[in-house]
Each structure stands twice: as structure tokens, then as C-alpha cells.
Amino acid sequence: MTAIYILWLRELKRYFRSRAQIVASLGQPVLYLLALGFGLEPVFRKAGNGSYMQFVAPGVIGMTVLFSSVFSGIGLLWDRQFGFLKETLVAPVPRIRIMTGKALGGATVAILQGLLVVAACLLVGFRPRSLAAIPIALLFMALIATVFASLGIAIGSKLENMQGFQLIMNFLVMPIFFLSGALFPLTNLPKALAAITRLDPLSYGIDGLRAALTGVSQFGVATDLAVLCGVAIVLMALGSYFFSKIQL
Amino acid sequence: MIKVTNLVKTFGDFTAVNNVSFEVRRGEIFAFLGPNGAGKTTTIKMLTTLLKPSSGRIELDGLDPAVKQNEARQRFGIVFQDPSLDSELTAYENMDVHAVLYHVPRKVRAERIEFLLNTFELWPRRKDLVKTFSGGMRRRLEIARGFLHTPKILFLDEPTLGLDPQSRNQLWTEVKNLNQSEGVTVFLTTHYMDEADRIAEQIAIIDHGRIVAQGSSRKLKEETGTDSLENAFLALTGSSLRDEKASSADQLRQMARMWSNKRQ
Numbered sequence A: 001m002t003a004i005y006i007l008w009l010r011e012l013k014r015y016f017r018s019r020a021q022i023v024a025s026l027g028q029p030v031l032y033l034l035a036l037g038f039g040l041e042p043v044f045r046k047a048g049n050g051s052y053m054q055f056v057a058p059g060v061i062g063m064t065v066l067f068s069s070v071f072s073g074i075g076l077l078w079d080r081q082f083g084f085l086k087e088t089l090v091a092p093v094p095r096i097r098i099m100t101g102k103a104l105g106g107a108t109v110a111i112l113q114g115l116l117v118v119a120a121c122l123l124v125g126f127r128p129r130s131l132a133a134i135p136i137a138l139l140f141m142a143l144i145a146t147v148f149a150s151l152g153i154a155i156g157s158k159l160e161n162m163q164g165f166q167l168i169m170n171f172l173v174m175p176i177f178f179l180s181g182a183l184f185p186l187t188n189l190p191k192a193l194a195a196i197t198r199l200d201p202l203s204y205g206i207d208g209l210r211a212a213l214t215g216v217s218q219f220g221v222a223t224d225l226a227v228l229c230g231v232a233i234v235l236m237a238l239g240s241y242f243f244s245k246i247q248l
Numbered sequence B: 001m002i003k004v005t006n007l008v009k010t011f012g013d014f015t016a017v018n019n020v021s022f023e024v025r026r027g028e029i030f031a032f033l034g035p036n037g038a039g040k041t042t043t044i045k046m047l048t049t050l051l052k053p054s055s056g057r058i059e060l061d062g063l064d065p066a067v068k069q070n071e072a073r074q075r076f077g078i079v080f081q082d083p084s085l086d087s088e089l090t091a092y093e094n095m096d097v098h099a100v101l102y103h104v105p106r107k108v109r110a111e112r113i114e115f116l117l118n119t120f121e122l123w124p125r126r127k128d129l130v131k132t133f134s135g136g137m138r139r140r141l142e143i144a145r146g147f148l149h150t151p152k153i154l155f156l157d158e159p160t161l162g163l164d165p166q167s168r169n170q171l172w173t174e175v176k177n178l179n180q181s182e183g184v185t186v187f188l189t190t191h192y193m194d195e196a197d198r199i200a201e202q203i204a205i206i207d208h209g210r211i212v213a214q215g216s217s218r219k220l221k222e223e224t225g226t227d228s229l230e231n232a233f234l235a236l237t238g239s240s241l242r243d244e245k246a247s248s249a250d251q252l253r254q255m256a257r258m259w260s261n262k263r264q
Helices: A002-017 A019-039 A041-046 A052-074 A076-082 A085-089 A095-123 A133-158 A162-178 A191-199 A201-214 A221-244 B040-047 B069-075 B091-101 B106-119 B135-147 B165-182 B193-199 B217-224 B229-237 B248-263
Strands: B002-011 B014-024 B029-033 B055-060 B076-079 B153-157 B185-189 B202-207 B210-215
Touching: A002 A019, A002 A095, A002 B091, A019 A041, A019 A052, A019 A095, A041 A052, A052 A076, A052 A095, A052 A133, A052 A162, A052 A201, A076 A085, A076 A133, A076 A162, A076 B248, A085 A095, A085 B091, A095 A133, A095 A221, A133 A201, A133 A221, A162 A201, A162 B248, A201 A221, B002 B040, B014 B040, B014 B202, B014 B210, B029 B040, B029 B193, B040 B055, B040 B153, B040 B185, B069 B076, B076 B135, B091 B106, B091 B135, B106 B135, B106 B165, B135 B153, B135 B165, B165 B185, B165 B193, B193 B229, B202 B217, B202 B229, B210 B217, B210 B229, B217 B229
Parallel strands: B029 B185, B029 B202, B076 B153, B153 B185
Antiparallel strands: B002 B014, B002 B055, B202 B210
16 A cells, blocks of 8 residues: 555655646646637627536536546656656566556646646636535546546557657547537537547546536436446556556 | 576567576676677566566576566566656655665665665765756666665666766675675676676676676686687677667667757
8 A cells, every 4th residue: 555655645746846847737728718718709609508618618627637647647658668667667566556556646636737727717717606516526527537547557558659659649639638528519419420429438527527517417417427437447457457567 | 596597588580588597696796798689688677577588487586576576576676777766756755665665664764775875975965856866876876776675686787878987986886895795696787898897706698699608707708718808708799780670668768868968
């Protein structure tokens, strides 16, 4: 247990020490929030869908958690050759604990980063339905973080070089984000697109967040929870399997 | 302490390590020498549980590292060819994390860390982030860390690469001292023949995945009729250059170098 704790603590220490990085990683979500939030507001309102800022804020929060958690896992690629990870791979500790510590650390950092974006959302005028919404939103952020930190670890354990990183970024992570309903409602979509969005685990995360924060939901909170938990278990198993098989 | 019998590792149709056998006695300093791509690092990876052998047997202190992985890992320390410190943590924190991962009892932890940081002259810098350290200091810290859990075997994979003669000298002196005071068996690889000549009691030379000679430095020189280990090495392995294909690790290494130069 102490091994998990010390590895989790390490991720947190690293996070708090890289202030420049914290600020830098806020850039993208804030840009989405300001440019899209205010830019699409008039069209969205005219179409009778209410405030776009209210709609997109949960999406941007989910996006932040997605990127932050998935990167912490994919970072394995670098870390296992040049970083501290190699040291942990020869330590007399079962790999599953190493991976758990790392995944929990990555997920915690992603949640913290998500909370910063929540604060940014509140600053630019987003209003959650009530304060009671926050714990449920936090639960969904934690689930999104767990799912994608595990996915990141599964990928990071398998990747061989930096070119692979670009591929994963453009053909997996970006599609997961864009097809999740973070930016547009999942109603009245062409059939093919609708089907794809239902295969994207982030759709359920964003839907859950949106349900918690604004009361609008597509699939229902129970479905969101069930799907996310299921996917989290599968990806955790997959992540720890690949992680345990890492050879250098 | 280390016993390797008919060890083989193949990657596809390439045989990196071909039927290698050797034995390292308790408390000995053993140098594993060879040109680039000869199979040194692959052998170390198999000895340290990072790579599964294709066939053959390994015994570390009587244990098969493929079967009793964690027991074997507890018994050795390793300093890798590539850095493996956390540069966002301080020197002390790096040591502390290692102590936890290797189950160093809490009571002796602080004392042992202080002793080793003092030995490698890093104690005054213990609260500084490792990213502010020079290459030599990082190396010293990694070696200090390798000794932290009082391993029975210490693997050093080209630990002096890129260091100035002063650092190299000091580093080997400390390793030798600890080898004597704590009885640690040391298994090292290096490209500097003078170092191997000075410090190693036994030497094995590997080329194209096979061991081509084994014995003390004097024996190797006598066998080849040469006056230095370097000449003996060249006589045994030939003077042709080894152009290996760059692996993905090499590509990453190149990128790492690019980035670290930018930062300096």
C-alpha cells in the first residue's frame, strides 16, 4: 500500500511544482470556453436551445479531464525509457501496484485540473443548477479520469516511439473528444454519427456532467454511471495487463 | 552470486545474445565488455527481470529472476544506461521513494540515505531538485540510490558515459569502497577499458552475442600477447566498426539529447 501512496504522492508533487504547466494547460479550455462559448451563443440561442455557455461548459470540463488523464498515461512511453518509471519497473513491488499508484496520481491531477476549469467556467458566467450538483459532477469527473488514465496507460505501455503518439492523438483522443457531445447536442444527428457517439465512453461522461451541472441529460444519469463504471473496469484490466507485460 | 547458463535472446531472426554462460562470485567486481550492439545491455535486462530470455538459465543468489521476480529484485540494485531519476523531485525525495519501493525499514531509512548522500558528496544539495544537477551529480545520485537497499548485487550499465575523468575516478573509488565494506557484488559494463582494467577482478568480453574471452585482465593480456586491456579487447573483437540499426530507444535517446541541450 505504501508503494501506491508514494507513487500517487509523487504525481501530485510534480503537478504542484510545475506551475507554468498548470497555467499553460488552462489555455486550451479557456480558449474553447471564450471563443466557442461566446461565439456560438447567438446561433445556439436562435435555434431555441438556450445558452451555449451553459451547454458547453460541462463539455470543456470533461475535455480537460480527458486530456489531462490520457496524457498522464501516454507519458509512460517517455518515462519508461528516460524517466523514473524504469526505476519502478525493477522495484520489488507487484506491477499492478505501480500502475495503480500511477493511475490514481494521474486521475487525481486530472480532477484538480478539471476543478480549475470549473472555476474558470464560473468566472465567465456559467451557473450550475445548484451547489448540490458539485459532488455528483465530481463523481463523473473522477470516472472520466479513471477511464482515460487507464486507457492512457494501456496505450503508453504498448507504444514504441513518438510517431505513435501523434497517431493516437489524431485518430483516437481528438475523435473521442469531438464525438462525445462536448460541443454539440447529440439529438437529431445523422444515424451514423449518432451510432458513433454512443460508442464513445466520453459521451456518457459529458452527459453525466451535464446532467449534474445543468439538469439536461440525453441518456439518463443511471445509464451514464453504469456505462462509465463498466468501461473503467475493462480499461483498468486492460491497462494493468499491458503494463505488467512491459519489457524494455 | 550470478550464474548464467546457455542464455539466448532472439528478436525475430536476430540473435542478440547467443548461448552465453558465465559465473560471478560473491563480492567480486565483474566487467562485461563489448562493442556497441554486442549484447551487453540485453544481457543486463535479462538479469534484471526487464526482459524474458528466449532460453537458458539465470540464477541470482540462487533465485531464478523469471520465477521469483520480486525476491530477485529485492536483491539487486541497478544503474541504467539512461537516466531514471525523477528530475522534478529533490535528491532526498528520489532516495526516499526508492527506500519505500524497496521496503527499507523506516528506522534505518533516514540514516542510510544520509550516509549514502554523504558518501557521494550530495548531502548539501539534498533539498535541490534533480533537474538542477549536472550529469555527474545525477550519476552519483543514481549510484547512491542503487546502494540504498543494501543489495547483494549492483548492476552498472555504462555508468560513467559522458563524465569527466575526475567524476569517473571518484565514482569508481566510492563503488570500490562500498564493494569492500558491504560486500556487494558489482556487475558493470563500460567502454572505458582503463576503468575496467583498474577496477574489475574478472572480465568477460562479448561480441556478436557470444562471449569471446573470459578471465582476469592479466590473463586476457597474456592470451592475446598484448600490453593493455584496450589492445587485448581490439585483438579479440577486431577493429571493424559496428553500425547497428537505430532502435526506437535510440531515436528517443536522440530526442532526449536535443531537448536537454535546449534547456541548458
